[in-house]
Amino acid sequence: MEIKTIALDREAYELLRRRKRKGESFSDAVKRIAREARPLSGFAGVWKKHLTDADLVAIEKALLRGREADRERTHKLLARQG
Numbered sequence: 001m002e003i004k005t006i007a008l009d010r011e012a013y014e015l016l017r018r019r020k021r022k023g024e025s026f027s028d029a030v031k032r033i034a035r036e037a038r039p040l041s042g043f044a045g046v047w048k049k050h051l052t053d054a055d056l057v058a059i060e061k062a063l064l065r066g067r068e069a070d071r072e073r074t075h076k077l078l079a080r081q082g
Contacts, residue, residue, distance in 0.1 A: 019033055
């Protein structure tokens with residue numbers, strides 16, 4: 001097994017140490033924490049705290065353009081299969 005060394009500041013180390021379970025190695029703790037699924041609802045409202053209304057409008061417009069482009073691609077592909 002290959003070993004990598006990483007540097008953590010004191011705060012990151014303490015956060016990891018507190019999440020580490022008894023008998024668990026730091027490597028195992030990192031893998032477990034990295035694999036933990038988080039519900040999408042946990043991210044609700046996060047952007048709103050850091051973005052302006054104009055930013056949010058621009059993001060929404062970009063998402064709508066992307067959806068429209070996906071619909072157009074789907075229609076073209078279906079037309080080719082005809």
